[in-house]
Amino acid sequence: MRKIVINGGRSLAGKVTVSGAKNSVVALIPAIILADGIVTLDGVPAISDVDSLIDIMETMGAKVRRTGDSLEIDPRGVKDMPMPFGKINSLRASYYFYGSLLGRYGQAIVGLPGGCDLGPRPIDLHIKAFEAMGASMTYEGSNMHLVANEKKMHGAHIFMDTVSVGATINTMFAAVKAKGRTVIENAAREPEIIDVATLLNNMGAHVRGAGTDVITIDGVEQLHGTRHQVIPDRIEAGTYIALAAAVGQGIQIDNVLYEHLESYIAKLEEMGVRMTISEDSIFVEKQDRLKAVSVKTSPYPGLATDLQQPLTPLLLMAEGSGRIIDTIYEKRVGHVAELARMGAHITTRSNYIAYTGPNKLTGAVVKATDLRGGAAMVIAGLMAEGQTEITNIEFILRGYSNIIEKLRELGADIQLMED
Structure with missing residues (x-):
């Protein structure tokens, strides 16, 4: 059984290139x-x-x-x-x-x-x-x-x-x-x-x-x-944008088509995330204070359901309370219990997720409950103080190309290990 081990709390910087969709x-x-x-x-x-x-x-x-x-x-x-x-x-x-x-x-x-x-x-x-x-x-x-x-x-x-x-x-x-x-x-x-x-x-x-x-x-x-x-992967791009806003000292994401992410980027700007958008890249600055917002997914051109989970750890850094409503997949909440293990103030209520921040996450043993939930746990592990072990990582490897190598190039302390 393989697992991903992350020693978190490090600031990342540099460039990452998005793969095909x-x-x-x-x-x-x-x-x-x-x-x-x-x-x-x-x-x-x-x-x-x-x-x-x-x-x-x-x-x-x-x-x-x-x-x-x-x-x-x-x-x-x-x-x-x-x-x-x-x-x-x-x-x-x-x-x-x-x-x-x-x-x-x-x-x-x-x-x-x-x-x-x-x-x-x-x-x-x-x-x-x-x-x-x-x-x-x-x-x-x-x-x-x-x-x-x-x-x-x-x-x-x-x-x-x-x-x-x-x-x-x-x-x-x-x-x-x-x-x-x-x-x-x-x-x-x-x-x-x-x-x-x-x-x-x-x-x-x-x-x-x-x-x-x-x-x-x-x-x-x-x-x-x-x-x-093949077109660039807008979900991978959105994942790295959230990651960069959460733990970056300045990260450029290359091979991005902004028009594929307009509703998502608008939500990040509502939070106060500072970005510079170019023709095929987005530079995410180091963030200071972020504002809590509520998120609702919907079919394109709305905010993609696949970006709900990677966005959640960043929301946990924001000041205030908000909720997340996924109108596409009602069971896309598996990441909530795992984030709670890391100290997050987040719960599922009826058909939505409720959170209050800002949160300081602590490393823990968690699992990837699905593909995008696994991405959320990677971001949370990078944010957390201490060591995080993520199991069920086959979900993550289904959808994120060379994720370990890409994060290491940004300065992350992350490795793939045999359990």
């Missing part, structure tokens, strides 16, 4: 199944979710070559076969294989997805869209079997009952080779949607409207290979 690349890799040629992704983060997806692709017959942060995938050998259950069950993004396999073969046999336990994350929106496009679903043991009539999906007019990134992307995958036109209304607008649409269009698809709430897709017969640059 985890929430993009976990969709971009399954999308490549739809291509009839080699696709190369640049800016691929070194995270365990990518490792799992590569394993799945190779198991299915794809040829994969990884060089630095570039990933070359030849999907022409991919077979129409049941997905490997153990690997599928290890990550949430495995559900993207539903749409890509339906789009390529007109059928998919895939196990139920895994990932962090953040409360109900139903896939009924995905299934509803597939059924509207001519697919039927049955269960075969622990697998779902999706089959299109006559092995070919057809276009449809689909209204998403709730805004869902996963369902929007999966519907795009099923539609790009379908017969006719597909219209997705109430579509998710996240930057990752635009990134996926850009890859698909570079492969020869006809996708319009990505980034708005109406996406139109005209099906094509074939998609070809291409090369694509």
Whole structure:
């Protein structure tokens, strides 16, 4: 069992470069199944979710070559076969294989997805869209079997009952080779949607409207290979911005797209965080006094649910009281009990988190309850006096590329240890 050990209370300084977006690349890799040629992704983060997806692709017959942060995938050998259950069950993004396999073969046999336990994350929106496009679903043991009539999906007019990134992307995958036109209304607008649409269009698809709430897709017969640059990870960027405000003596975060973080940065400025924003970087100054604020997450362009937990330790430094309401995932509160172990005045009440500050945190043995909760514990460990041990770190390694090395370069006393 591995753990992260942090000797906190040190001020950090320097530069850190944000990696490619985890929430993009976990969709971009399954999308490549739809291509009839080699696709190369640049800016691929070194995270365990990518490792799992590569394993799945190779198991299915794809040829994969990884060089630095570039990933070359030849999907022409991919077979129409049941997905490997153990690997599928290890990550949430495995559900993207539903749409890509339906789009390529007109059928998919895939196990139920895994990932962090953040409360109900139903896939009924995905299934509803597939059924509207001519697919039927049955269960075969622990697998779902999706089959299109006559092995070919057809276009449809689909209204998403709730805004869902996963369902929007999966519907795009099923539609790009379908017969006719597909219209997705109430579509998710996240930057990752635009990134996926850009890859698909570079492969020869006809996708319009990505980034708005109406996406139109005209099906094509074939998609070809291409090369694509993954967008910067806005969640990693937001995590390092919060970290820099909490323990930095002046930290520059490079490879940041400000327009992807506007609502988050506005909330930090409301707290009194001082930053200098440039074209592709943000410099976070050493902070003095911060003001407590209340936070409410919402679909993009609102404040991202994935940034709620990394922001929480910084909120604990602020003077006053506030609350955090996550409207996306009701169970995204696992970090609260762990922060309380470190001396934080923070509790969960009904459907929100309440906190009072400023707090002085003390090192403790804590756990990463999920991916972004793990990031919160890393920031809290850097803030705390004494030593913090974080267990369950596989969650953290799923989504933060080279996090130990990046923090060491900023001056952190942090190491990965075998327990």
